Amino acid sequence: MKPCKIITRRKSNRIYVGKVPIGDNAPISVQSMTNTKTENFLETIKQILDLKKVGVDIVRVSIPNLESVESFKKIRKETNIPLIADIHFDYRLALKAMEYGADCLRINPGNIGNQKRISEIINVAKDKNIPIRIGVNSGSLEKDILNKYRTPTPDALVESAIRHIEYFDSLNFDKFKVSVKASNVFLAIESYEKLAQKITQPLHIGITEAGGLRSGTVKSSIGISYLLLKGIGDTIRISLAANPIEEVKVAYDILKTLSIRSRGINFIACPTCSRQEFDVINTVNQLEKKLEDISTPIDVSIIGCIVNGIGEAKLATLGLTGGYKKSTLYKNGIRQKNKIKNDEIIEQMEIQIRKLIK
């Protein structure tokens, strides 16, 4: 897949979450967050492993109480993916999470309490070389900022972020990234654009509480794509009220579509009509499921008839064009002599794709 547009990324510093680089032109990393009870470490570990299978780079785990931080200790031992401990309100949980091997902390300094507590967190983070995300959120702005602006505005979100950044600066701590998330796409976009002009730290971008699978995907795609096309954003998280595996899939679909980062199969499929010679929708759905484990980036076209099938097949790594009873296969644009029986398309295409990536 060739890039359709050269994106000039905003210059930013680099930090590392575990071994994953963020910022300074590093590949845009894909994050997600577990939605199991962290106290249930077996279920949480399983979800982390499931997320890993679909290509997540970094996983965030919420730590709401002492029991969950003890569970986090076990989760850390059983997984080797970079883990971010998500902490609100209780700074002692942040200290424990760092002791137990967190690769990064996500805190909203506005709800951690006084600056002494934040400085305690930072001292340990410095000692252990652990980065922090300053996560400003339109839903949890500090009271004085809300009073000043009356409602969450881009300037309010940026002021909150800058306040914390200046405090981090005063403590000589520079291993941090920042997010200014909002559920309103325009508010998030403008906040990130303003903040991007003011700082050089890496930006974690996302549309918070975006909604369910369909609506959240649409909102996230619009907001995140807009920012990425402007070169803003070093790591992304899609926030969906759905299985977090879907967040990772959507994230890669956005990155693939923008030709920023590819992973797995890019399916090109027609919407179907009465000309289709086989059941395109079922074929694509089944193949997407069966081939989820593939991380090699390739383009595969599955088209129901010759109207658009030949043209698309010639551009794809592997292309199938629907024909009467048998369909025609193209490899790297070249038509293959042996046709595929229409009732064997799913199994044959799986074989062909797996052969190609060997």
Ligand code: SF4
């Ligand atoms: Fe219909 Fe053929 Fe177009 Fe698919 S490619 S939508 S089957 S005309």
